[in-house]
Amino acid sequence: MAQQQARRTGRVWLPAIAFAVFAAVVLARLVQVQILEHDRYAEEARSELYASDTVFARRGAILDRNGFLLAMSTDTWDLYVASRVWNDDATARRASEAIAEATGHDSTYLRTLVLESGLVDVLVARDVPYDAGRALLDANVPGLIGLPNTVRVHPAGDLASSVIGIMGADNTGLTGIEAWYDAELLGTPGRVIFERDTTGSPIPYGETFTTEAVPGPDIILTIDRRMQVAAERALKQAIEENEAVRGSIVIMDPRTGEILALATQPRLSFEALDLSDPVQVRLLRNSVVSDLYEPGSVMKVITAAAAIDAGFVTPETTYEDRGIAFVYGIPIFNWNNGVYGEQTMTGVLQQSINTGAVFMMEELGVALFHEYLEAFGFGRPTYIDLSGEAAGLVRRPTDSDWSPVDAAAQSFGQAISVTPIQMVTALAATINGGRLLEPRLVKAMVAHDGTRYDLPTRVIGQPISPETSETMRQMLGAVIDPGWYHPGKPRYYTAGGKSGTANVPIDASYDDTQIVSFAGFAPVDEPRVLILVKLDENANLETGTEAAGPVFASLVDEVLGYLGVPPNVEQAATR
């Protein structure tokens, strides 16, 4: 049987070519995926494989100048409930009772809150103490979710609360140092990128890339807690005794501009803060930097410093007081309508004679007087490190509502509005050698690694010469030690100062209510502290000398004793 031989044909190449084309397409695709677009696909794969999480940095603490804690963050939990898990009534009851027991909430309220919210995860308790929250989470309460959080605690209570300020629910500072230094205190958040499993949890020993969170630096205030306690206690007592509505005390180191104590009354309470109460909301504003007042006779110190520095008068220069001075035909009287006759410039400050201040201003001339006001920093912020600072109001000859009498009134502290911090800063310049310093509340910052950065003292001007400053110290020393009883005279230390009593201006006139103040320093030769005591609307209508002077005197004795300054009044030293 003959075999038929297969005929040669080219059709066999058809599938071969088809396979070859298919292989080429696959190869091209592989080249595209694995080489040309490698980075893109690798990135997509990574995004599927890896998850990331933000690690929040620990907020820096706030300490007093000697390292005592005033504010710090402690760990808490924000508790949420997955509402779907509570669809079963028995589960909801059991879980809500467990949460209620730990948080102090009512269990019925919790169930209503969760089941009627319409949300998937419902916030049921904020800032639960760490231990209590941990115990709840470890107990596997159905539906309970815990998110770590922190809360600000104040170990010294409400001490310096108006300086420290408050935090919002989102852990950012709203007022005070917390707000001004929020960016620094916050630190730098970190990030963790990790290989995840199907539930999104990190795979043990999987690849992990970590950028460590950098905690915020601790802030060291210039505030001394002992002096702050003394100031707050003295202010509270003075307000009660003088039936004042409110008040403030500032203690500054006149050599550096550091604020050693800053007390305001009423003060905000960290624990009882209720932001739905408008009265409490007003307390968030620090009156020492935000509230304006007419300084009254304390301003005569600035007028005298300017007149002496310009060389128009000396402490011994005399003039004749007739109890009235006419400025452009408008009469200006002394505060008590008194007539003092021939007086030296020192006598003008001792007796607080308005016509004497007008005399010095007229010697200077309006333009030069205003140059000095400018040089002392009036009418602009001091740039202290607190938010909400007011610039003050200084009516100038170029203003449309300027009156020629204004300069005369300004010379004894009317027709000019200042903040307490402006007044303290200007007075510091009159006694510290003539240097206008930037007041400050922060002394240093300490980073997490222990690196300490001290904030430098900033001199922003030289309104008067060191010689004038020395003269002013002696003149103000004579005010407090005039040879007769003065309520502002400390028992153990020499001191200088000046009182002020000003009516509250209302609609281009003056109300019956008054603001009294006393600003002074001690010791006279080498001032260590400058203290401003201010009482608003004291119902007993005592003058600045009578109401605020004794507070100044007792504070000088207390804080200089605390600072270890030896008494320099002979009578006391030989007791």
Place this chain on the structure above:
Amino acid sequence: MTALDQPAPRTHRGLSLPKLGVSGWVVAGALIVSASAMAPVVQNSLMTTQGRNLEALEGEQTALQVEMRQLEAEIARLISVDRIARRALEIGLVPGANAIFVSIGEAGPEPPKIPAEHLPEASEPGSGPAP
């Protein structure tokens, strides 16, 4: 040269496998396959256990850090001026009425022990650097 004519002694023997029957080889193969299959399971189990341990240790570390911060806050609260004053009154102390200043030639008491990084450069409050 007789020695050169002698064949060299055998210094190396070829690999001799144990003499197993067919069923022996099947069992051995099954064991190897089983061990190979179990190895990832065991490894995974060990890693999971260690991961759990690690997680627990991290939790413990967090708890200790939290406790440390709570203790810091508690210490700060205990040494607050208000509390010390209150306790002083409770144990019968009264504020001094008349201070008496005495000059002595000896150094004062040691300053309080607080963290060095929080101490001011000058030990005396208010004595910052003069510009």
